[in-house]
Amino acid sequence: MSSGSVVIAVFVTRKPTLSPEEFEDYWENKHVPLVKSLSGPRFPLSHTRYYISRSTSAPGYPLNLVTGQPLDFDFDAFAVVIFASEAAFKECLATLLSPEVIEDEDRFTVREKLRAVILGGANTTTRH
Numbered sequence: 001m002s003s004g005s006v007v008i009a010v011f012v013t014r015k016p017t018l019s020p021e022e023f024e025d026y027w028e029n030k031h032v033p034l035v036k037s038l039s040g041p042r043f044p045l046s047h048t049r050y051y052i053s054r055s056t057s058a059p060g061y062p063l064n065l066v067t068g069q070p071l072d073f074d075f076d077a078f079a080v081v082i083f084a085s086e087a088a089f090k091e092c093l094a095t096l097l098s099p100e101v102i103e104d105e106d107r108f109t110v111r112e113k114l115r116a117v118i119l120g121g122a123n124t125t126t127r128h
Contacts, residue, residue: 004085005045005082005083005084005085006082006083006085006086006088006089006118007080007081007082007083007118007119007122008080008081008082008083008089008116008117008118008119009078009079009080009081009116009117009119010078010079010081010114010115010116011075011077011078011113011114011115011116012027012075012076012077012078012079012109012113012114013074013075013076013109013110013113013114014076014077014108014109014110015107015108015109015110016110018108019056019061020051020052020054020056020061020076021056022108023076023077023108024051024077026107026108027049027077027108028049030104030107030108031104031105031108032047032049034100034101034104035047035095035096035101038095038098038100038101039092039095039096042088042091042092042095043092044081044082044083044088044089044092045082045083045084045088046080046081046082047079047080047081047082048079048080048081049077049078049079050077050078050079050080051076051077052073052075052076052077054076074113075113075115080119
């Protein structure tokens with residue numbers, strides 16, 4: 001990692017006992033506020049969550065697929081988390097790995113399926 005910003009993608013799988021709505025509600029209204037309060041000024045510059053679109057009226061909450069197979073998506077949401085620097089990431093990591101945060105993650109996620117990766121460069125193409 002360089003001294004520039006650090007961008008991480010985190011893939012999260014909901015507990016099967018939760019509906020997609022319950023999962024999203026917990027992450028948004030309990031977990032993120034907890035992490036923010038525990039990390040204080042070490043909280044990332046941004047923490048953006050994206051939820052996989054699912055049919056909430058059908059049994060099993062099937063994915064709204066464009067292409068691929070349901071088994072290709074073993075996660076329910078992902079987050080893009082941006083830190084100002086490698087040092088800022090490392091400072092926040094202690095909070096993210098704290099027993100209190102891990103215990104809370106166990107309430108709404110399948111921790112064994114949690115995945116995170118540091119992203120490299122990004123390119124954007126616009127219409128104009």
